[in-house]
Amino acid sequence: MTTMLLQQLRARATPLDKYLFLRDLQRDAEDQFYQLLLRHTEEILPYVYTPTVGEACQRYSHLPISTRGLYLRATEAGSFLDKLRAWPQQIIRVVVVTDGERILGLGDLGAGGMGISEGKILLYTAAAGVHPHLCMPVCLDVGTNNQQLLADPAYKGLRQKRLTGQAYDDVVDEFVRALQQWQPYVLVQFEDFANHNAFRLLERYREQLCCFNDDIQGTACITLAGLLSALRATGTSLLQQRFLFYGAGEAGTGIGELIALALQERHGLTREQGREHCFFMDSQGLVCASRNNLQHHKLPFAHDVPFQRDLISAVRHLRPTALIGVSTIHGAFSADVIQEMAQLNDRPIIFPLSNPTSMAECTFKEAFRGTAGRVLFASGSPFQPITLRRGVVHYPTQSNNAYVFPAIGHAAVLTACSHIPEEVFLLAAEALAHMTTLEELDQGLLFPRFTHVFDVSAELVAVVAQYMVQQGLGKQPADFESVLAAEQPLRAGRTAWEAYGRSKMFYGPDDSTSGPLAKL
Numbered sequence: 001m002t003t004m005l006l007q008q009l010r011a012r013a014t015p016l017d018k019y020l021f022l023r024d025l026q027r028d029a030e031d032q033f034y035q036l037l038l039r040h041t042e043e044i045l046p047y048v049y050t051p052t053v054g055e056a057c058q059r060y061s062h063l064p065i066s067t068r069g070l071y072l073r074a075t076e077a078g079s080f081l082d083k084l085r086a087w088p089q090q091i092i093r094v095v096v097v098t099d100g101e102r103i104l105g106l107g108d109l110g111a112g113g114m115g116i117s118e119g120k121i122l123l124y125t126a127a128a129g130v131h132p133h134l135c136m137p138v139c140l141d142v143g144t145n146n147q148q149l150l151a152d153p154a155y156k157g158l159r160q161k162r163l164t165g166q167a168y169d170d171v172v173d174e175f176v177r178a179l180q181q182w183q184p185y186v187l188v189q190f191e192d193f194a195n196h197n198a199f200r201l202l203e204r205y206r207e208q209l210c211c212f213n214d215d216i217q218g219t220a221c222i223t224l225a226g227l228l229s230a231l232r233a234t235g236t237s238l239l240q241q242r243f244l245f246y247g248a249g250e251a252g253t254g255i256g257e258l259i260a261l262a263l264q265e266r267h268g269l270t271r272e273q274g275r276e277h278c279f280f281m282d283s284q285g286l287v288c289a290s291r292n293n294l295q296h297h298k299l300p301f302a303h304d305v306p307f308q309r310d311l312i313s314a315v316r317h318l319r320p321t322a323l324i325g326v327s328t329i330h331g332a333f334s335a336d337v338i339q340e341m342a343q344l345n346d347r348p349i350i351f352p353l354s355n356p357t358s359m360a361e362c363t364f365k366e367a368f369r370g371t372a373g374r375v376l377f378a379s380g381s382p383f384q385p386i387t388l389r390r391g392v393v394h395y396p397t398q399s400n401n402a403y404v405f406p407a408i409g410h411a412a413v414l415t416a417c418s419h420i421p422e423e424v425f426l427l428a429a430e431a432l433a434h435m436t437t438l439e440e441l442d443q444g445l446l447f448p449r450f451t452h453v454f455d456v457s458a459e460l461v462a463v464v465a466q467y468m469v470q471q472g473l474g475k476q477p478a479d480f481e482s483v484l485a486a487e488q489p490l491r492a493g494r495t496a497w498e499a500y501g502r503s504k505m506f507y508g509p510d511d512s513t514s515g516p517l518a519k520l
């Protein structure tokens with residue numbers, strides 16, 4: 001059956017056609033959809049997730065689809081609890097929520113942001129085996145500042161400017177309180193909020209709610225994992241690195257903070273000394289002590305170094321070992337920047353992380369050619385491998401938070417943990433970095449292939465769940481042994497589909513579902 005479906009999928013002309021085909025399948029034959037997704041994750045993911053999901057969000061109101069998630073609209077404030085209670089499933093363990101203001105690198109897509117919640121939530125099942133009926137995509141519709149959408153007669157969201165200030169905070173707060181009242185235990189993943197809200201909301205809720213921000217913490221985790229993996233290839237330590245970030249938003253400073261934590265916890269530096277290994281450029285130039293009016297989240301990284309206006313002078317002056325792109329500026333890593341990195345380093349680390357593909361700071365080919373194949377490369381969106389004349393294949397690494405957030409979320413759910421401390425992201429990054437085989441590193445891969453994500457997740461779930469229990473943050477699940485048993489050597493030969501069936505035993509009787517998926 002899956003072979004036939006795969007053929008039908010491949011016959012669809014464009015990525016968006018494939019996206020629509022898969023959505024229809026999910027609606028009409030849910031179990032077949034998940035079977036396909038779990039058996040062919042690597043092939044299917046780019047159509048249900050990044051990069052195609054970006055286009056889907058942009059055109060959301062024009063697509064022939066009905067939403068799979070729950071909209072909570074600012075005009076319905078006061079009735080969020082009723083709306084949640086009316087949801088068809090009454091046990092929910094994972095919520096992905098966005099307000100649509102910064103969808104990937106595409107900006108404010110208003111109510112179209114629902115597409116990102118719907119896409120991300122699939123990963124909990126595809127990558128970590130959480131039952132789909134326990135997962136809920138949510139979009140807070142607080143208006144949009146996107147003029148094109150406001151002027152579009154087909155736009156399905158609220159036709160008003162975005163709420164700001166207290167009115168905005170009240171909507172988010174009502175959502176969080178209503179959710180907590182409705183569900184005794186739930187994990188909340190904040191996704192694609194704009195910088196000005198993302199940091200604030202994380203600060204407000206991180207200790208009172210089991211939650212994380214995927215763009216700050218998930219991206220930091222996967223990037224640190226990629227860096228630690230790259231250091232296995234260079235044979236150098238974190239202490240010897242200088243990181244230059246192009247872009248100083250939530251992804252960039254999130255990564256910087258996690259690197260600083262790693263240097264503190266593992267190398268004995270203070271947090272401040274750790275941050276001194278990280279330099280940031282924003283739209284005005286190098287973030288440094290002489291700059292005025294820096295945003296709050298950039299201040300810890302405003303070091304006492306001379307200001308540099310552009311990237312190439314910053315590279316020449318700071319001599320980074322790693323260049324990390326989080327700017328959503330296509331082509332920002334120009335040929336001269338890449339060449340400079342190649343001159344400075346035997347194995348330059350170049351990570352153009354911006355999503356979707358059209359926003360990447362450089363392509364894999366550009367980085368590979370510009371460094372004569374010496375680059376250690378990872379990007380947020382997928383690129384094609386390069387085959388050299390001798391038939392040797394070099395693979396680009398996709399450093400997408402999808403490797404880690406489903407497992408961390410799953411561990412949080414399993415242990416019903418009270419909140420998710422920063423150390424969890426460090427632990428998960430270290431564990432993932434060590435799962436890459438030497439053979440994979442040789443081929444350019446900094447992580448195991450995405451085909452193995454289910455095995456990767458099983459190990460990460462075990463590592464994180466164990467930590468939660470040891471720290472007294474969560475309770476030991478009744479069948480904890482089976483969770484730990486999942487921490488087996490990689491590639492034990494079981495398919496993700498079999499593992500998915502197995503993973504259902506992670507849940508107690510309360511969470512067993514009926515309907516077509518129960519038999520899986």
Ligand SMILES: O=C([O-])CC(=O)C(=O)O
Binds near residue numbers: 050103105215354
């Ligand atoms: O969705 C992705 O592929 C990664 C991500 O969180 C973002 O770019 O905002």
Ligand SMILES: [Mg+2]
Binds near residue numbers: 104191192214215
């Ligand atoms: Mg995101």
